[in-house]
Structures are given as C-alpha cells and as structure tokens.
Amino acid sequence: KQEVTQIPAALSVPEGENLVLNCSFTDSAIYNLQWFRQDPGKGLTSLLLIQSSQREQTSGRLNASLDKSSGRSTLYIAASQPGDSATYLCAVLNLYNFNKFYFGSGTKLNVKP
Amino acid sequence: EAGVTQFPSHSVIEKGQTVTLRCDPISGHDNLYWYRRVMGKEIKFLLHFVKESKQDESGMPNNRFLAERTGGTYSTLKVQPAELEDSGVYFCASSPQGREETQYFGPGTRLLVL
Numbered sequence: 001k002q003e004v005t006q007i008p009a010a011l012s013v014p015e016g017e018n019l020v021l022n023c024s025f026t027d028s029a030i031y032n033l034q035w036f037r038q039d040p041g042k043g044l045t046s047l048l049l050i051q052s053s054q055r056e057q058t059s060g061r062l063n064a065s066l067d068k069s070s071g072r073s074t075l076y077i078a079a080s081q082p083g084d085s086a087t088y089l090c091a092v093l094n095l096y097n098f099n100k101f102y103f104g105s106g107t108k109l110n111v112k113p
Numbered sequence: 114e115a116g117v118t119q120f121p122s123h124s125v126i127e128k129g130q131t132v133t134l135r136c137d138p139i140s141g142h143d144n145l146y147w148y149r150r151v152m153g154k155e156i157k158f159l160l161h162f163v164k165e166s167k168q169d170e171s172g173m174p175n176n177r178f179l180a181e182r183t184g185g186t187y188s189t190l191k192v193q194p195a196e197l198e199d200s201g202v203y204f205c206a207s208s209p210q211g212r213e214e215t216q217y218f219g220p221g222t223r224l225l226v227l
Binding site: 004031032036041042043044045089091093098099100102103104105106 | 146153154156158168204214217218219221
C-alpha cells in the first residue's frame with residue numbers, strides 16, 4: 001500500500017527566501033508524481049508533473065526533482081513571494097493502478113512580506 | 114472552458130441526517146473521481162466512475178455512502194445517515210477518456226457534521 005509523507009507540515013519564511021519542500025513515498029513502482037497547490041476554498045492546481053522516467057521538471061521559479069529508487073521528491077521554490085502562500089500537496093500515481101492519487105498531508109507555506 | 118464544479122460549497126448538518134453532494138465534471142470527461150480529506154488527514158480516494166459505471170469503489174468507507182452518476186454526466190455522493198467522522202472536504206475530479214493521470218479537481222465541498 002502506497003504511503004506518502006510530506007515534511008514539514010508547515011513552513012513560514014520571509015519573502016525572497018529559497019525553500020525546499022520534501023515528499024517521500026513507500027512504493028517506488030510509480031507512474032508519475034505531481035505537486036499540487038491548494039489555496040483556501042479552492043480546488044487543487046497541478047504545478048509540476050514528473051513521469052517515473054524523469055529526474056526533474058521546472059516551471060518558472062519552481063523545480064521538482066524525483067529520486068524514484070529512494071522514494072523521494074523535493075519541490076524547490078526560488079525567491080519566494082507572498083503569493084506563494086498556500087498548501088502544497090505531493091501525490092503519486094502507482095504504476096499498476098493509476099486511476100487514483102495517493103496524497104501526502106501537505107505543507108502549509110506562509111511567505112511573509 | 115468551465116472547470117469541475119461542486120455543490121454545495123459548504124454544508125452543516127446534524128448527526129443522523131442525510132446530505133447529498135453534487136459534482137459536475139468538465140464537459141466531455143468520461144472519468145469522474147471522488148476523494149475526501151477528513152480533519153488532519155491526507156486526501157484519500159473514494160471511487161472512480163467511467164461514464165455511468167463504477168470502475169473502482171475501493172475507497173468507499175462503508176455502506177452509508179452511495180455514489181451515482183446518472184447518464185454519465187454529473188455525479189452525486191449521498192451520506193446517509195451522516196456521522197461525526199464524515200466531516201471533512203469532499204473533492205471531485207474528472208479526466209478525459211484514457212487520461213486517468215490527468216485529473217482536474219473541483220473546489221471541494223466542506224461538510225461539517227455536528
């Protein structure tokens with residue numbers, strides 16, 4: 001059974017800092033891994049998707065890496081801004097049953113002006 | 114293009130009552146999913162429809178939960194009778210045929226059972 005863990009649960013940083021969010025998963029037989037963002041009262045927005053054969057993906061100030069063998073992914077946010085404040089969720093799709101996401105419990109990020 | 118919509122956005126009911134949540138997927142999406150996040154826990158899968166058929170309902174917690182998708186369009190999730198532990202956020206997602214890995218999520222319904 002796939003289990004996804006995210007550390008830290010909450011993070012508060014001053015504007016401009018670079019930061020790293022961590023995600024680990026127990027079953028390395030994954031189809032892909034996605035990082036989502038959730039704003040209060042809103043749905044989940046996909047930020048980055050990494051296929052199992054890839055090592056990293058970048059979008060603007062965001063960079064996500066994947067080490068499938070060790071069951072780890074990181075989301076790097078460069079030059080953080082107050083608008084980055086949200087909950088960040090890591091989710092994996094398993095290789096043999098990719099109709100359902102397994103989510104971590106999220107990291108709640110607060111970027112202070 | 115309209116996204117996934119869910120109604121209501123919030124619902125407060127008493128233990129023992131019945132609540133019905135509705136999800137309207139993106140037009141043309143054959144796949145529809147329900148997830149939920151209970152307090153302090155991670156988002157968990159409940160079930161997956163392909164058109165009007167239940168493809169996978171392995172995450173449904175018990176027989177107090179009934180999901181339907183009439184005509185393969187919108188879906189409802191009924192909780193009857195509601196219990197305190199059913200409180201949480203219920204998310205719906207949809208994806209095109211053959212693209213289960215690309216799920217678009219709705220804003221969720223926040224359910225509070227008192």
